[in-house]
Amino acid sequence: MSVTPCGKLLLIGGKENKEDGGNEEMREKNNNFRPGEILKLLAGSKDDRIEVITTASAEPDSLQKTYTEAFEKIGYSNFGFLDICDEQLHTDYQIKRASAAKTIFFAGGDQNRICDVLKQSALKYILKEKYINEKDFTLAGTSAGAMCIPDIVILEANNGEAILEHDIKLDSGWGFIGNCIVDTHFVHRGRFGRLAHAVILNQDCWGLGLGEDTALLIEEGSIATCKGSGMTWLLNAEEIGQTNSKTVKKGEPVFAENLKVHILTDNCKINLRKGIFTGASYS
Template sequence: MGITLPKGRLILIGGAEDKGENLVPIAPHNKQFVHLEILKELVSEKSMDDRIEVITTASSFAVEVRASYEKAFGKVGYTNVGFMDIQSITEAKNEEYLERVNKADTIMFSGGDQFKIATIISGSPIAEVICKRYKNDPTFTVAGTSAGAMVMSKLMIQSGGTNEALIDYDLRISSGLGLIEDCIIDTHFISRGRFGRLAHAVISNSGQLGIGLGEDTALLIRKGRKAQCLGSGMVVIIDSRYIEQTNVSDVEKGDPIYVDNLRVHLLVRNCQFNIRTCKLSYTNIKTENE
């Protein structure tokens, strides 16, 4: 039997997405920049009345996060938005929250600490409903920004991996929500210099594809494999399938890792990318805002 592909949409956002406040650094230099482009994709049918529920578990500043998104969503025109600050495993079993997730058209995870999301939400009734609806409901969207994007994968970067050299035992990998199984995701990828960290993650975990999301940049993934790049920045795809030489399997603790023939793809707005085949195409699509 073939692989059963999810029917829902997944939006992975690299953080610092444009909220209509002219704070995106690259905006003045990128003629394809479109205000609020990523947030406008949160609902699949472009209905302003679709229910969006934002889960702020990752953040230690839930009040500020809520205020920021309420303002941004108002600029987009969304009229039906809720916020769930789930801060414990007990709250992740709350019947009211569970009902709200069941009724939502879009679930969005805010930024903060991805390990906190995984610890509180993963394995909970809420996570089960999100995964089930993502697999079976073509009108359902799951989105995450920054830490909220990193937690979407089965294998997740928890912390570490920020040294100049790839040092074994420096990187910590743990389990995420598992909505996407064959990719490891990193965010704020360009601004925080995280190429080495993501490369280390995919080199150490055979068969995984690295997705490095720049700020104000997103991948919109349909059917678990067809990805479209949105936003003003860049997505870096790291493919370890063609590695010819590396010492990752026998390196001793504290020693650096080397690798030969690591492949990299650079995606910008309007690039289409097939996660299964690693094939890239580009279509210069004009939007009504340009």
Template sequence: MNRQTIPKGKLLIIGGAEDKGKGEVDMAYHNPKFVEMEILKKLISSKSENPRIEVITTASNEPQKQKKRYKEAFQKIGCENVGFMNIQTKTEANDEKFVDRINKAETVLFSGGDQFKIATILGGTPVANAIKDKYFLDKNFTVAGTSAGAAVAPEVMIQSGGTYEALFESDLKTGGGLGLLEGCIIDTHFLKRGRFGRLAQAIIRNPGQMGIGLGEDTAILVKKGHEVKCLGSGMVVIIDGREITHTNINEVKDDGAIYVDNLRVHLLVRDCKFDIETYELEYPKPRS
């Protein structure tokens, strides 16, 4: 990463199904040390008395349902200053009123749905540029994304695929994301939906990228564009392709399966830290 382009803002990348205080998922069953609404609370840990949050529901096919859920969730943790932008066309993404709202917000949250919609509708528009500019220039600004909103954050995103247990070259589709995060590819709902194979394939194709698979109600907080801390009740899976020794990905035909040797994997949990640039891992010290 060019040191002149180190972002001053923060990224909160969420694996989906983050706890919203509704008891919809018994996360305590999955992790006895579950912390209620831990991830969403990070979005209001601002010095401002009444931080403005804008939720962008472009990815969702049910924007009103998303609006109701997030409005209730943020109210529960004491945040009433929440707006919703259901931008569904390029024309809307060029509208200065939305740019103005971005510039006045302290947090922008991309909801889940279809990351391809976010990339194609918002990519290269004044709204996306305003978010990116503020992220790089404003130390008090946070960009968050959950599920599809997380997958679209890097330069390279998984668009679709990974539907078979074996890895087929023709099955995985990747594309360009919003470019907020360099050096990694993100996948979400990682354990619940069995997505290890597709993220592994994305890294076999792009071995210089770090694969980051996020469990549900799990997130990473990124500072300076590369310093990462794990949050939430689930697991963060790191896939490292730098030491691959054998793979047939360059020769295999569309109907042939991919093999790989020496793909490395790391499993991280809350309070673990890592660096996207150096691949250095740091684990929390055991309590005495």
């Protein structure tokens, strides 16, 4: 996008602490653990309308129950759920609800399903208008919902011991941010290799590897702040040296020299346009 968006993006790595149970060890050891912190970033006011898009999920009813409990615990009072499927792409009811929302939140599941549906929908164009023009609008996604937000999305990839040629499938995403490729559950599921492969193939893109219960809040289209208890890894292949990525044969391993890595934790910032990193300060 050539203009600076007025709205915000919230990219979440998954497992955004929807439930307190099972986090006792994290609570004891990690000073950055604050229950519900990520979900509290969805809206500026607890009365602001949040629409949760559950299209990516194979179990939308279960997802709705989980988020209802989490939102009510936070104190959100104005939220709803939309399960947009092929035959409902242009219904006035859904368009009106999306148009009136302060936050659109894409839940996780299968990025293939959600990408295909939204690419065909008038909803994408409405959301882009809101993102560009509305200062208090937030477009959020978790897991698969976050992966689809940039220009390029990882649809399939292997997590093997080596990066192998032809073991990754990329496609066009929704295009809300142009110079990034997002991967989620990044640390827990060992996805460094597949995101590295994606940026080696697209050297003008940042690879954003989002840990669980961790998010990047992106303002002004490029100012990204890490939030949450985990890490965001940023991979950059812009100054890559030797690599066989353009000549390697199918099934053979890819190598690369000078792939750069940054690690962000809570309140670290990076300007994705200028590449300027600002570490967090702790008193």
